[in-house]
Every structure is written in structure tokens, then in C-alpha cells.
Amino acid sequence: MLTRIRNAGVGGNAARRVKLLTGYRGARMAHASALNSRTLPSSGSIRAAVGSGSRSDVNLWASRHQSEIHRAGQCILKQDRKEPDLSDDKKVPPRAEEVPDEVVRDEEAERQPRDEHANRSSEASSSQGSGGSSAASSGNGDGGSRSKPPSESDVPRKYEELMVLPMSNRPLFPGYYKSVTVYDPAVIEAICGLLRRNIPYLGAFLLKDRSMDKDSIDSIDEVHKVGVFAQITSVHHGVDVDGRKAMSMVLYPHRRVQLDELVSTPKLVAEAKGNETEEGMVEAKKEKFRDMSEGGEEEENPTEFLLESGVTVGNFSDHLDLPVDHSSVMLNALTSETLNAFKDLSMISATVRQQLAALSVIPTSLKPNVFESPSLLADFAAAISVGDPNELQDVLETRDVEQRLEKALVFIKKEVYVAELQQKIEKETDAKVQKRYKDQVLTEQMRGIKKEMGVEDAKDKVIATFRERAEKLKFPEHVKKIFDEELARLSGLESAMSEYSVTKNYLDWITSLPWGIVSTDQYSIPSARKVLDNDHYGMQDVKDRILEFIAVGKLKGQIDGKIICLVGPPGVGKTSIGQSISRALNRTFFRFSVGGMSDVSEIKGHRRTYIGALPGRLIHALKRCQTENPLILIDEIDKLGRTAHQGDPASALLELLDPEQNKTFLDTYLDFPVDMSKVLFVCTANTLDTIPRPLLDRMEVIELSGYVADEKVKIAERHLIPAAKKSTGLGSANIDLTSDSIVALLKNYCRESGVRSLKKHIEKIYRKAALKIVQQLTTDDTMKAATVEPTKEAEGVKQDTAAKSSTDELPAPEPMNIPDSVKIDITPESLVEYLGPPVFTADRIYEKTPAGVVMGLAYTYLGGCTMYVESVLGQPLSKDSNPSLEHTGQLGDVMKESSRLAYSFSKMFMSRRFPKNRFFEKAAIHLHCPEGATPKDGPSAGITMASSLLSLAMNRPLDPTVAMTGELTLTGKVLRIGGIKEKTVAAKRSGAKTIIFPKDNMADWEDLPAHVKEGLTPVAAEWYDDVFDVLFGSVTQEEGNNVWKDQFDQIERSKATANSSN
Incomplete structure (x- = not known):
């Protein structure tokens, strides 16, 4: 196996290893054979075979003497079996004359350093x-x-x-x-x-x-x-x-x-x-036995x-260093700066001082002085530094000593900065620890003094207070278990410990919640209706929904929690109706706003381990209301914020506003589930567009539209005027704000959908009236007092009064009695005296509209309003003019698309109705929506823009009392839009007599109150042809075709003249 590894091609010295190994072992086998029989070649022939250094010669020698090598191996095996217990020092070494000379020389050269290594x-x-x-x-x-x-x-x-x-x-x-x-x-x-x-x-x-x-x-x-x-x-x-x-x-x-x-x-x-x-x-084992034999x-x-x-x-x-120029200025400067950095570091870090001291005692005979060798100095700086491994590896690989020292200097500078920072933190920490230890010692001494004096320990008193609270509450099982564990932990903590205050606050919150405490719901529908009607005028949809809620609760025997979302313009009473609902149901009311809230901890609370941690707003609401079934109003839910690092409050509300999940609402601070299913949630918003869809899906939406003039007059007479008189101290004064004055106030000063602005103007009127009355009565009193001379007795009383202590409370002034003879009538004409010039001077911009101008209707979060669309020719029709469309007025992307769509539709419609009307062939049209500072967007201006372009194309003005709204398609279909009530109110307020809207909104029109529809003629349009018949029904075919006939005849003559001249 070893031979195969050598021959596998790993490394460039394989041939040399085979040569040495074969020659060495051949010599040993020759020696073994000499001890038994002289059948192998002589040592001289072996040296001749292996001494050339050629791998082919070695292989040739081994192949020729393979049988002899095998027999020698068998002899070695037999010899080993006979003497198995020989130790290494008793084995017979081969004779030198039978070992190849080069092997002997190599062994002798190598044996000496190995002995030194052993020592x-x-x-x-x-x-x-x-x-x-x-x-x-x-x-x-x-x-x-x-x-x-x-x-x-x-x-x-x-x-x-x-x-x-x-x-x-x-x-x-x-x-x-x-x-x-x-x-x-x-x-x-x-x-x-x-x-x-x-x-x-x-x-x-x-x-x-x-x-x-x-x-x-x-x-x-x-x-x-x-x-x-x-x-x-x-x-x-x-x-x-x-x-x-x-x-x-x-x-x-x-x-x-x-x-x-x-x-x-x-x-x-x-x-x-x-x-x-x-x-x-088997061969490998033989080789091993051969090795052991020698x-x-x-x-x-x-x-x-x-x-x-x-x-x-x-x-x-x-990997040797490059030659070093010790006379280099840069090298000397780097060395000096590195030594200075070591000096600074040693003054800060005790560890570095120990390392430098260890280096200073090493004899130079064993190791060169680090501080005199730039190379060793760079290595030392890198060795003691904490840095990125790749950067340290770069220092190790750098052969240029100057560059290596420069890189190492960066590391040692970082170490100096880190050491200074650690020293600063250590000092601050020591100061805190000393102060804490001092406070702890003083606290223990104070506790001992109190014990000697018989004063009750504050901790025992706190624990007794918690136990007393817990006896009055009905904890769920899981809360009871947590309470007992935390109370046991508190009893084992010292009051000076930081964990003591954390546990104490936690127990305080647990025992402050209304466990098992609920308010008795009110199931009387007449009483609830009376409360709602007394507080608010109109808002019938909301009142009906609350009465239905009470009726279901009466049938079931309990009122479950619900999630209602009231959507409408500002000032229509969304927040105040929430208070009325709580009174109608006999529930405690709590309101908090989430407008601009971007931290999820405001909803879910913070972890207890954080400094100053508190539960979320919902737990605060339960603690404040002291009932498990309050009415919680979440205001401005459409204005929730969102950040990347503080979470998403809207997502946190998903759990709270889901009836299937809020039974086990988990607050992060309390860290155990709390039942919120008995709470009635009422949310308010101005628009549904910015509410996340999953959150909106969990709420029952009730849309509140703006008030019309008649409703505002009733609200002012029933609620706003009495409240304003009471707040200004004129409750018994004879001041009359007539209905005509309120109508004039609405028409000239307050045109928004709600009544918030109306309330402000009424309060301003009564404040002005109060000032006028007080000035008049004070002037009479001053004139009477001026005739009385101050006596000496009065001066003495004045001095005695001044000598009184500043801590003496002055008697509260009594309310001024207003004589019945004082009477103020506020008429429409006198509103200017109280409120200044009117803000709105006309019902509409155009009393008589020119060609190309149409009154449209829009719906914003403030309610409905009128929006005019104007179209004019950018330049007279001539042979050099080119057809184009330009739009201005801060239009949004949707309105820009609507304008281009209306332009294309108008060209197609004119070519179909009046084919000889060539207006769009040369017309450079500029379309504009007034009030350019106000952003505008939405698809409902489609038929308005098309009507404006057609009015310009036929050079025929429209009836100024016609208002319209509706989305238009390329084929002329009129699609459904929203906010029909608000737009109808705006049309009526602007003096419109005819209102055009999509046929799909007819059901919405039928649901409007009669006083809103009064005086308006509805036109439900399914196709634009219906709109055209209302606007241009009297235009004949001949009139429509010949509108621009003279201009185009002149263009043709100009073209003919130009062609003839060419």
C-alpha cells in the first residue's frame, strides 16, 4: 500500500523516495541473506544498481532479483518467529560493509541531529x-x-x-x-x-x-x-x-x-x-517484518x-524576508512609532506589560532583541493584536519588512484605542459598582436600625399589600401560579437589588388588573336610543347598529365583544359617538390614538428585562377602566406608522382585533395570555385606503358621510350653540344666533363636511359677544367708581391687604350677572363684525361657463367638493398647428390616464356623431383643473373631461347648473364610483340643479335622505350617449359638422396658395 501511495503521483519526489527505499531495503535483505545463505548478489552489485539514481535501474534490479528477495523475506520471517521477544536495543544491526555507502552516509549525517532533538x-x-x-x-x-x-x-x-x-x-x-x-x-x-x-x-x-x-x-x-x-x-x-x-x-x-x-x-x-x-x-506485512528484524x-x-x-x-x-535597509528613514520612523504605540499600550494594559517584561529578560543568545529588529517587532505587534484573520495572514505573508511593520502598526494602534476604551468603561463600571455597594451597605445598616427601633420593614409591607389585593381578585389558574412564584421570589430578594424593583413592578401590574370584574351591561333599547339621540343628530346607521348589538345581547343574555370601524371625514362625530355608545351600553370608556405610532411595543408592551419596561396600551386600558369589558376607542387607525427596526403596529393589532385570537392576547411585559374577548372595540378612520387589508377584514366598517346644510343647522341649534354659550359664560345672556345667520355662516365660512369648523366659528362669535358685553358693563362701573374719592380708611385697608402673606388664598371671583336689558342679535349681515370678511364669496367659480368648462364632482377625506375641468385651444387652428393634449393642475397618474382616455374617446365620438367636424385634426388642446396647489387623483372625472373636450370641439358652452361624476371607458361605458352622498351634497351646495352619475350608483341615490336630494334632478347614465343627450341634445347634425367649417376652409385655401406658389 505504501508503494502505491508513492506512485499515486502526489508530490514531485516520488522517484527519489522509491530509489532510496528500494536501495535501503535491498541492502537490508542482502544482509539478512548473508546471515543465512550467500545466494543474493554481493553488496557491490547492489551499490552499482542503486547508486546511479535512476528509477529504471532500481526497478530493473528489483525485477531480476525478485525470487532472491522473496527467499530472504521468508528467512527473515522464520528468524523473527524464533526470536519474538528481542527488544530494540538487542536486535542485531547490519554490518556496515554490507549496507550501501550512500545510505550509511545519510544515516550517520542524520543520527546526530536526532540525538540532539531528543535532548x-x-x-x-x-x-x-x-x-x-x-x-x-x-x-x-x-x-x-x-x-x-x-x-x-x-x-x-x-x-x-x-x-x-x-x-x-x-x-x-x-x-x-x-x-x-x-x-x-x-x-x-x-x-x-x-x-x-x-x-x-x-x-x-x-x-x-x-x-x-x-x-x-x-x-x-x-x-x-x-x-x-x-x-x-x-x-x-x-x-x-x-x-x-x-x-x-x-x-x-x-x-x-x-x-x-x-x-x-x-x-x-x-x-x-x-x-x-x-x-x-501480505507483501506489506512482510515488509513490516523485515523492518522489525533490523x-x-x-x-x-x-x-x-x-x-x-x-x-x-x-x-x-x-518564506524568507527581503533584504532590509536599516538606514531607511521610513523604516526607522515606523519602528519608532510602533515602539511609542507599545509604550502607550503598556501604560494602559497590564497584559501587554507582562508580555514586554517577558521579552526583556530573554537572553539575546537565545533570541534576538525584539525591539531592535523591525521584523520581529512587526511579528510581535501582529501576534498580540486582535484582528481579522485574513488581515493578519496578510502580515504573515508580507516579505517586505517595511510594509509588514506598517501593516502591524495599524493593528497596534487599534489595540491602543480599544485598551483606552476598555479603561474608560472599567472606570465607569467601578464607580457604579462602588456606588451600588455603598448603597447596599447603607441600606443594610438602615434596615438594622429600623429593626432595633421596631419599625416595620418596607418589603414585608409590600408583600402584605400584594396578598391583600390578590384576595379580592379572581385570578385564572395560570395567573395565580405566576403570582405565587413571583411573590415567593420577591420575598427572597433584597430591596436594594435591581431585580427587586422589577419583580415588584410586575406584581403591581398583575394585581392592578380587573380579574373577574365586569360592568353590568344595559339592555334597554329605548334608553340607549334616547342617549344616542340626545348626543348626536343624524348618524342613523351607527345608531341602528348599536341597537342591533344590544338586541342580540339581550337575546343571548350577554354582550360579546365586537370590532366596529367608523369611517368618515373629519368633524362628523366619530370619536364623540364612541363615548355615546359607551354610555348607552353602560360601559367604561377608554380612548387612545394610534396615529403616527410606529413602535409595536406601544401595543404589545416591552420585555420586563428592559429598563423602564411597561405593558402595552391595552393593558393600560384595563387597569384604568377596572373592568374586563370596557369600550376601547382606537382613534386614527388609518394613520399607523411603520418602521424597519421597531416592528409593525398594524400587524400587532391583527391579534387584538380578531375575535378568534383576542381570547389569549399575549402582552410582552406580562408574558401570559389575557382575555380581551369581552372588550368592545370601536376604531375610527378618515379613509380605508391606508388600512392594511388583513386588518380591515377583521373589522365591521360603517361609513359616515358628511352633513348637509340642514343637518348642520340642527346640530348647531341643539348642541353647538348651547355648549358655546356655556363655555363663554353667556348661558343666561340674551344673545340670539338665528337660523338664517347659521345658514349664512355655513355658506360663507364653513363649507367642510363636518361641524368642527362650524363649532370654532360659533365659539368665536360668542367670545366676541362676551368681550363686547364685559367692556360695556365695565365701562359703566368705571364711570361710577371714578366719582368716589379714595378715603384714608380705604388706603389703610389697601396697605393691610398688601401686608398679608402671599400664601393666603384670594377668594374666587363670583360670576358676573348680565342684566336682562343686554341683548345682542347676530344677523347674517353682522357676521362680518364677528368673523371678518367671508372666506367663500360665491357658490361656484363660474356663474356662466364658457365653452370647454364643465363642473365635476370630487370626494376627499374632508368630504365632497366641486372640481371644474377647463379645456382651451393652445393656439388658433391653422395649417401649421398640430394636434396635441397638455394637462396641468397637479393631476395624479390616474387622472392623467383619464385625460388621455377622454381625448381618444372624444376624437372617436366626434368622428362618429359629426364626421365633418375636423376639430381634433389641428387642435392643440390644454386641459386644466383649477386650484393647482391641491393634488388631485382618481378615475371619476372621466365623463367630465370628455364633456369638456366635446364642448370645446363643438364650441358650445354647457349649462352651469349641471354637475357630473363617473368613470369612462374607451368604449363609452360609464362605471360606478364612490362617495355619491358627499358629491351630491357638494353639488347642492354649489347651486347645481342637475347631477349626472353612473347608473350603477342608482341604489346609492335612492338611499339618500329626501332633504339631500331635494332640488336636484338625477340623470343615471349607463353609456356616454346618455350624458351627451343631456348636454348637447339640441345640437343638430348640420350644426355639429359646421362648427369649424370657416377655419378649415381658410386652412385649405392657405394650403392651395402655398402649393401653387411652389
Whole structure:
């Protein structure tokens, strides 16, 4: 098998190995034959055969004398059987005259250094204890210098076929110890074999893949080619935590080497063993017996046994430094800066001081002075540094000493910075520890003083308080178990410990929640209806849903938790209706807003281990309400934030707002499930577009539309005006804000869908009225007081009052009585006096629309509004004009597409209705939507844009009282849109009399209240032809064809004139 490994082609010295091995063994077989019979060739013929160095000659000699070699082997076997107990020192060595001369010379040259190695190995073993401590104190694995490192003069300069040991974490540097642990049994056995033969040397090379951790390699590409030639100074056998056999050894790298080739690998050995035949195994045993018969002689290659050990074996060559110019200014500067860095580092780090002290006591006869050699200084800097393995390997591979020192200086500078940072942290930590220890000592002393004085311990009082709370609550089983465990833990903790406050706060939250406490629901439908009607006008859909909720609960005997989402414009009463619902159901109300919330911990809480940790908002709500079935209003749910590092609150709400999951809602702080299924959740939003679809799917959506003028007047008279009079102190004053004034207020100042702006304006009116009344009454009192002279007695009272202490409370002023004679009537004309000039001066932009202008309808989160679409010719029709469409007005992508679609449809529609109307052949059209500062988007302006283009194409203005909305397709189909109520309110507010909408929205129109539809004529359009008939029904075929006839006749004449001139 060994011969097959040699002949496998691994390594370039196979022929030489076969030559030496065959010649050496041939000589030994000749000697054995001489002892028994003289049938083999003489020693001189053997030397002649093997002395040429030719592999073919060796093979020829072996083939000719194969039978004689076989007979000699049989003789050796017989001799070994006769003398099986001979020890190595009693075996008869071969006579020198019968051994080839070159083998004798090689053995004599090699025997002397091996004896020296044996002596040095014993010395290394005796000094490994002190060296190990130095390596352990290095902190980075390479260790500092030993007190007596192995002398370089005793180390062989060349050893072929040594074991290759891969390193996983960092490379080794010459002159600095490294502790290594191996687990591979084959590697352990090979190292033991090296130590038994007094050859404690190997090559250590860094693995390229940092994730790999193995003791052998199968390819030279797995490691960096530059490593170190290292000596094994000590070994220790043991087992790891998993029970595997392990060997720890301390390596001392001598010099840099380069891995030239791999001679043997575990993979090749395994393949060779698998291919070994029975005949080959018999031959191998014979060779082994032949070797044993001549144990007095040394093998030619002492590391030859590694080839069969299943480890990695390779050939090395020295990786020498380039010549150093010691007069280089740069080199001297780098050396000086490195020494200064070591000085700074030694002043900070005690470990580095120990390493430098160890280096200073090493005699220069054993090792050159590190601080006088730039090469050794660079290696030392890299050896004690913590850095990236690839960067350290780069330092190891650098042959230019100046470059190596420059790279090492970067590492040592980093070490200085890290050491300074560690020193700073250490000082801060020591200060904190000292303060904590001081506080603990003082606390213990205080506790002892209190004990002597008979004062009750605060911890016992806290524990008693928790037990008292727990007796009043009905804990679930899992909560009861956690409470008992935490209370037992609290009793064993000292109050000065940080964990004490954490456990105390945790128990405080557990005992503050309303376990088993529920409020009694109110099942009276008349009472609930009365509460809802008194608080809010309109909102019939919401009221009906709450009454249905109560009716179902009455039939079942309990009201389960529900999730309702109220969607509508701002100011329509979404938040206030939540409070009314809680009063109608007799439930505690809690509101929190999630608008802009981006931290999931606000919903789920923080972990207890965090400083200042708290539960989420939902647990806060239960603690505040002290019932398990409150009404929790989650406001602005459509404005949830989201960040990459703080989680997604919307996803956290999925568990909370799912009736199937909120029975076991898990708060991160409490870390046990809490039943939230009895809670009634009411969410509010302005739009559904920004709510995540999975979250929206869990809620029952109720849409609230804006109020019309009649509803706002009723709300103002019933709610807003009494509240404003009370808040301004005019509850008993005779101030009259008539209905006509409220209508004028809505028309000229407050046109939004809700009533929030209306409320602000009403409060402003009453504040102005209060100021006017107070100024009038105060002026009368001042005039009366001015006629009274201040007396001496009054001055004395004033001085006594000033002498009173500033801590004396002044009596609260009594409310002013407003005489009945004071009366203020606020008329539509006097609104300017209270509110200033009107904000809105006209119902619509155009009292009379020109051709190309159409009133459209839009729906925003503020409610409905009118949106005009204007189309004009960019330039007069002429022979040089080209057809085009330009759109402005801050239109969104959808509206831009709608404009291009309307343009294409209008050209097709005109060619079909009025084929002789050639307007679009030369028209450069500019389409614009006014109020350009307001972003606009949506598909519902399709029929509006098409009507604007057709109006321009026929040069016919439209009725200014016609408003329209609807999405248009290329074929002329009118599609359904949303917000029909808001758009109808906007149309009515703007003075429209006819409203055109898609036929699919007819059901929405029928659901509108009668007062909203009053005064409007609906036109339900299925195709655009229906729209065209309403707008241009009176246009005849001849009128439509001849609109631009004069302009195009002029164009034709201009073309004819131009052609004739050419």
C-alpha cells in the first residue's frame, strides 16, 4: 500500500523516495541473506544498481532479483518467529560493509541531529509549565514570549514530508507560542508518533474558510500557502464536554514557510486502503517484518510513517524576508512609532506589560532583541493584536519588512484605542459598582436600625399589600401560579437589588388588573336610543347598529365583544359617538390614538428585562377602566406608522382585533395570555385606503358621510350653540344666533363636511359677544367708581391687604350677572363684525361657463367638493398647428390616464356623431383643473373631461347648473364610483340643479335622505350617449359638422396658395 501511495503521483519526489527505499531495503535483505545463505548478489552489485539514481535501474534490479528477495523475506520471517521477544536495543544491526555507502552516509549525517532533538524535547517538556502560563495570559491566543524559547540553532533547517496542521481562527507568528487543540484520532496518533521519534515539528497554515474547523485537509487550496514551521513543546491528553478525546498542545513557531505540495492526504490514504488486495496486504506485512528484524537501524525518512497515518503531509520551503535597509528613514520612523504605540499600550494594559517584561529578560543568545529588529517587532505587534484573520495572514505573508511593520502598526494602534476604551468603561463600571455597594451597605445598616427601633420593614409591607389585593381578585389558574412564584421570589430578594424593583413592578401590574370584574351591561333599547339621540343628530346607521348589538345581547343574555370601524371625514362625530355608545351600553370608556405610532411595543408592551419596561396600551386600558369589558376607542387607525427596526403596529393589532385570537392576547411585559374577548372595540378612520387589508377584514366598517346644510343647522341649534354659550359664560345672556345667520355662516365660512369648523366659528362669535358685553358693563362701573374719592380708611385697608402673606388664598371671583336689558342679535349681515370678511364669496367659480368648462364632482377625506375641468385651444387652428393634449393642475397618474382616455374617446365620438367636424385634426388642446396647489387623483372625472373636450370641439358652452361624476371607458361605458352622498351634497351646495352619475350608483341615490336630494334632478347614465343627450341634445347634425367649417376652409385655401406658389 505504501508503494502505491508513492506512485499515486502526489508530490514531485516520488522517484527519489522509491530509489532510496528500494536501495535501503535491498541492502537490508542482502544482509539478512548473508546471515543465512550467500545466494543474493554481493553488496557491490547492489551499490552499482542503486547508486546511479535512476528509477529504471532500481526497478530493473528489483525485477531480476525478485525470487532472491522473496527467499530472504521468508528467512527473515522464520528468524523473527524464533526470536519474538528481542527488544530494540538487542536486535542485531547490519554490518556496515554490507549496507550501501550512500545510505550509511545519510544515516550517520542524520543520527546526530536526532540525538540532539531528543535532548531538546526533554528540555521543552520540563519548561512547558511556565510557557503555558505566558500563552494563557496573552488574551488573543498567540500568547507572549516564553522566558526561554527553543533556540533557532537547534532546529533543523529542512524537514521534508512533515505534517500539515490547519488553523481555523488566526495564523501563528514566529517566536510566539500558541495553544492548539486537535480532535482527529489520526492526527493525535500522528503527533504522538512524531514525539516518540523525537521529531516534534509540523507546519501550521490558516484555513481560507473561517467556518471550517478540522485537523486535516485534502486539498492545498483549502489553506493559505504561507504558514509557520512550528515545534511541539508540550502536549496534554483529555476529553471535551462532549466526551470526545482531545489533545491540547503548545506550538512554538520558528520561521515562515511556504507549502509547496501535499504528499499525502486522508482522502488518498482511504482510497489506497480501499483498493488494497490481499496479496498486497501480505507483501506489506512482510515488509513490516523485515523492518522489525533490523530495528537497530534508522529509517532513511523518519517521517515516512505519516504517509500511512491518514493525516495531511506536505513539503515546505522557507518564506524568507527581503533584504532590509536599516538606514531607511521610513523604516526607522515606523519602528519608532510602533515602539511609542507599545509604550502607550503598556501604560494602559497590564497584559501587554507582562508580555514586554517577558521579552526583556530573554537572553539575546537565545533570541534576538525584539525591539531592535523591525521584523520581529512587526511579528510581535501582529501576534498580540486582535484582528481579522485574513488581515493578519496578510502580515504573515508580507516579505517586505517595511510594509509588514506598517501593516502591524495599524493593528497596534487599534489595540491602543480599544485598551483606552476598555479603561474608560472599567472606570465607569467601578464607580457604579462602588456606588451600588455603598448603597447596599447603607441600606443594610438602615434596615438594622429600623429593626432595633421596631419599625416595620418596607418589603414585608409590600408583600402584605400584594396578598391583600390578590384576595379580592379572581385570578385564572395560570395567573395565580405566576403570582405565587413571583411573590415567593420577591420575598427572597433584597430591596436594594435591581431585580427587586422589577419583580415588584410586575406584581403591581398583575394585581392592578380587573380579574373577574365586569360592568353590568344595559339592555334597554329605548334608553340607549334616547342617549344616542340626545348626543348626536343624524348618524342613523351607527345608531341602528348599536341597537342591533344590544338586541342580540339581550337575546343571548350577554354582550360579546365586537370590532366596529367608523369611517368618515373629519368633524362628523366619530370619536364623540364612541363615548355615546359607551354610555348607552353602560360601559367604561377608554380612548387612545394610534396615529403616527410606529413602535409595536406601544401595543404589545416591552420585555420586563428592559429598563423602564411597561405593558402595552391595552393593558393600560384595563387597569384604568377596572373592568374586563370596557369600550376601547382606537382613534386614527388609518394613520399607523411603520418602521424597519421597531416592528409593525398594524400587524400587532391583527391579534387584538380578531375575535378568534383576542381570547389569549399575549402582552410582552406580562408574558401570559389575557382575555380581551369581552372588550368592545370601536376604531375610527378618515379613509380605508391606508388600512392594511388583513386588518380591515377583521373589522365591521360603517361609513359616515358628511352633513348637509340642514343637518348642520340642527346640530348647531341643539348642541353647538348651547355648549358655546356655556363655555363663554353667556348661558343666561340674551344673545340670539338665528337660523338664517347659521345658514349664512355655513355658506360663507364653513363649507367642510363636518361641524368642527362650524363649532370654532360659533365659539368665536360668542367670545366676541362676551368681550363686547364685559367692556360695556365695565365701562359703566368705571364711570361710577371714578366719582368716589379714595378715603384714608380705604388706603389703610389697601396697605393691610398688601401686608398679608402671599400664601393666603384670594377668594374666587363670583360670576358676573348680565342684566336682562343686554341683548345682542347676530344677523347674517353682522357676521362680518364677528368673523371678518367671508372666506367663500360665491357658490361656484363660474356663474356662466364658457365653452370647454364643465363642473365635476370630487370626494376627499374632508368630504365632497366641486372640481371644474377647463379645456382651451393652445393656439388658433391653422395649417401649421398640430394636434396635441397638455394637462396641468397637479393631476395624479390616474387622472392623467383619464385625460388621455377622454381625448381618444372624444376624437372617436366626434368622428362618429359629426364626421365633418375636423376639430381634433389641428387642435392643440390644454386641459386644466383649477386650484393647482391641491393634488388631485382618481378615475371619476372621466365623463367630465370628455364633456369638456366635446364642448370645446363643438364650441358650445354647457349649462352651469349641471354637475357630473363617473368613470369612462374607451368604449363609452360609464362605471360606478364612490362617495355619491358627499358629491351630491357638494353639488347642492354649489347651486347645481342637475347631477349626472353612473347608473350603477342608482341604489346609492335612492338611499339618500329626501332633504339631500331635494332640488336636484338625477340623470343615471349607463353609456356616454346618455350624458351627451343631456348636454348637447339640441345640437343638430348640420350644426355639429359646421362648427369649424370657416377655419378649415381658410386652412385649405392657405394650403392651395402655398402649393401653387411652389
